[in-house]
Amino acid sequence: MTTAEANGHRSLAEHSYAVLRDRLIMLDIRPGDPVNEAAIAEELGVGRTPVREALKRLEAEHLVVSYPRRGTFATGVDITDLAEIAEVRIHLEPVAARRAARNTAAEVRSGAEHLLERLDSLGADSTRRELLAADLDIHRFVYRASGSAHLADVLVRLDNLATRIWSLVLDRLPHLAGHVHEHEDLLRAIAAGDEEAAARIAAEHVRSFEQRVRESL
Structure with a gap:
């Protein structure tokens, strides 16, 4: 070959x-x-x-x-995995967000701005797939922007599993668009190079995600 x-x-x-x-x-x-x-x-x-x-x-x-x-x-989707996934993400997501904000590469800033424009085009009438795709792309962007292939690999796998759990209960979550738009502050913090704000917002997002899923059960 x-x-x-x-x-x-x-x-x-x-x-x-x-x-x-x-x-x-x-x-x-x-x-x-x-x-x-x-x-x-x-x-x-x-x-x-x-x-x-x-x-x-x-x-x-x-x-x-x-x-x-x-x-x-x-594979099956086991809701009981949510706590374990969230426990790991609550520690690693802020690390990735902080590193992404610290990353001064021009493509990181432009990538964050592009995703903010994409979010601006999404509303309550957006489809489930459009919203989920945007959420996945934002998380994957942050992980790549962290500059750590090892960290990104772990977080992509965890986010994939978390999104499967989310998809399972999605019909019981009326505010999907609002949840996805919560990423706006994270993207702005990364674009501004504000490491502490990016880390704090990332941790809050993980907590909010777990709480919303549990409330839907």
């Missing part, structure tokens, strides 16, 4: 992973649903090998589970 072929294969596997990951997170693929490798490959227009590699990554991230001779299935 040439270098170009290898890069193309990685791109197909990455694309397959990103599509499946977000479908699992937003519960387009419901907990317990089978994940048909052949059908997904055909839908995405890729070979089965990139899909198989994507599923291996997703299994490592506890989003799917494979059983010999039975196939691959979306």
